[in-house]
Amino acid sequence: MGLDDRKLDVLRAIVEDYVATQEPVGSKALVERHQLGVSPATVRNDMAVLEEEGYIRQPHTSAGRVPTDRGYRLFVDRLSRVKPLTPAERRAIERFLVGAVDLDDVVHRTVRLLAQLTRQVAVVQYPSLARSSVRHLELVPISTTRLMLVMIADTGRVEQRLVELPGPVAADDVTDLRRRVNEKLCGEKLADTPPLVQALVEEVPQTVRPAMTTLSTVLLETLVERHEERIALAGTANLTRGGLLDFQGSLRPILEALEEEVILLKLIGEVEPSTLRVRIGDENEIDNLRAASVVSTGYGPGATIVGGLGVLGPTRMDYPGTIATVRAVARYVGDLLAQN
Amino acid sequence: MGLDDRKLDVLRAIVEDYVATQEPVGSKALVERHQLGVSPATVRNDMAVLEEEGYIRQPHTSAGRVPTDRGYRLFVDRLSRVKPLTPAERRAIERFLVGAVDLDDVVHRTVRLLAQLTRQVAVVQYPSLARSSVRHLELVPISTTRLMLVMIADTGRVEQRLVELPGPVAADDVTDLRRRVNEKLCGEKLADTPPLVQALVEEVPQTVRPAMTTLSTVLLETLVERHEERIALAGTANLTRGGLLDFQGSLRPILEALEEEVILLKLIGEVEPSTLRVRIGDENEIDNLRAASVVSTGYGPGATIVGGLGVLGPTRMDYPGTIATVRAVARYVGDLLAQN
DNA sequence: ACTGGCACTCATCCCGGTCGAGTGCCAGCA
C-alpha cells in the first residue's frame, strides 16, 4: 500500500513523459530519460504496484503504461512542482490586456489570451450580476408606451431590456420614475433589490402606478431572476491538436457541452475565493466531459470574486503549466478590473 | 459538350443519392433507385461525359462517382427543386421565436434555431451598426472624470463605452452635453454622424469644450470607426456528424475559421438586398473553408437589410432544404424586428 | 442511340506470419 518516494518519482516520470509524447511509456524508456538510479526491472516492479493501486494502466498487454485519472490527480496534488511563467508569457499577458476599452473588450481579450497561452479551450465568465451592485439605471423612452431599461453595474456590465408599458406615460413621469428608481436602487447589491423594488411600487404616485408595476416586473427579471450570466469562449480549434487521440476519438460530446451556457457556468462559475479547481476526467459531473480536464478559478478586483475563468483540455494536459497560466491571467484581469 | 436532359437527370440523381448516403454512387445503384428508364450501361456513358466536363469524379478507379464542387453548383443553379418547409419546421420556427424579450434574445434564439433545423453550423450577425440610426445617447456619470456612454440604435442594439474625461465635469454640464448630443444625433444614420459630431464640438460652450472633444473621439469610435459587428454562432457540434468523413478528416481549419469574427463577417456580412448566396467549396475565398459550403442571406424589417445570417456545412449538404430553411428563418426574423 | 456482355481495375477484407516492445517472474546477489 505504501507508495515510497521512488514510486512517486516513477509516477511523476510517467505523467511527464506521457504528456510530452502522447505515447504509452515503458520501463526502459523511463530509466533512459530520467535519472532514477535504478534498473528497468525495478521500475517494472514499481509500476506493477502503481497499477494495482489504480494510478496507471496499460492500454493493452504488451504496451507501456498510461496514467489514469486517479494518477493525474495524485500528480496534481502532490507531485507537480510549480512551473513559473516564462518572461515571454508574462509579456504576452501584459501586451494583450493593455488597451482594453470596454468590459466586452477585456473579456474577449482575456479569453483569447488564455486560449493562446494554454493552447486549449478557454472560457471566461462575464462578471456575475449576482455579485454586482447597481451603479445606474436609465430609462429611455422609445415611444409613449415603450421604455428601454438600461442597467449599469459597478463591474462594468450593462444590461438592457425593453419595457412594454400598459398605457402611455408622459416624459415628465419618466424623468420622475428614473429619479426614484435610481435613488432607491443605486449602490445596492443586485441580490438585495427585490424588497426595495416592491417598496418603490407603493411609494409612487397614483398616476404612474401601472407603469411602475410593469417596470418593477422587468426590473426584478433583469436584476435577479433572469440572472443572465454571459460567457465567452475561445480556442475550440485547439481541441483538434493531438490528432483525435485525445477525447477518445470523438469531439462530439465536448463540442456539445461547450454549446450549453449552463454547462459552462457549472464548469467555471462555482468559485470559492482564491481557490483554483482542477477537475480531471471522471471527476467532472458532466458526462460529456468525462474525457476532459478543467482548470478553473475565480477572478475579481482585489480579494473579491466577480466571475470565473478557466480552460478545458484533454486529461493528458500540462497541468503545472496550465495551472500557472490560469492563475496568472486571473490575477491580471482582477488588477485590470480594480482600476475601474 | 451538350448536356441533354437525361444527363442532367443523372447528375441530379447522383447528387441526391450521395448527399443521402454519403457514399460514392455507381451506375447500377442509380438505375435501381431512380426511374431513369435506361440501363446502367447508358448511365455509365452519361457519367463518362459528366466526368469529362468536371461535374463528377471518382475517388478511385473502381468506385462510384461523387459530385465535384462544380457539380453541386450546377445542381443548385439548375437542378434543385424548391423544397417547401414541413409544417413541423414552420411550427418550430414560430415556437422558437415568440417570447424573445431582447435583441440578444432574438439573435440567440435565431442562431440556435438555424443550427437545429439545418443540423449545421449557424451564424447570425447582429444588426449592423453601419445600417442603423441613433435612437438615443445616454451619458451616465461614473465619477467626476468618467462617463459611461450608452448608444441605443433603432435596431435595438446597445453599445457602451467608458469615457475618460481630461478633467472634472459638473453634473449640470453632463446634462447639457446629453441634451446637445441627443438633439444633434438622434435619428441620424450612424454613417452620417461624423460631420455632426464635429459641429457639436464647435457649438459647445468654452467650459465643456475639453470634455466634448474627448467625448467626440469616443463617439466617433463607437458610431463609425470601431464598426463593432457582433456575431452569434451555434451548432459547431454538428460538424462532427458524418463521422469525420466530411471536411476531409480534419475539423481544424474549419474551427479556426469560425473563431475569427472577421472571417464570419466575410461569410455572411456582405449582403445585397433579398439575395441568397450559396458558396460551394472552392468558391469560398477563405482557404480554410475550401471543404465547406456556406448558405447565407440578409435579414431585416421589411425590405431593408440590417444584417446577415447563414449556415456552414459540408459541400455534400442538402442544398434545397438548407436554402429553404435559411430563407424562411431570415424572413421570420425580419418580421420580428419589424414589430419593434 | 441504347443495351447486354465481358474483361479489367482496384479498394477492401481476411488471413497468417513476423517483429518487437514491453511485461512478469525468478533466481542470484548485495
Add this chain to the structure above:
DNA sequence: TGCTGGCACTCGACCGGGATGAGTGCCAGT
C-alpha cells in the same frame, strides 16, 4: 530485504498475398 539481470511470454502493429466484389470502359449487336 531490496535490487538486478536474464528469460520466456504476450500481444498489438505491420506486412504481404489471395479472394471478393463493386464498378468501370469498351465493344459488338440490335
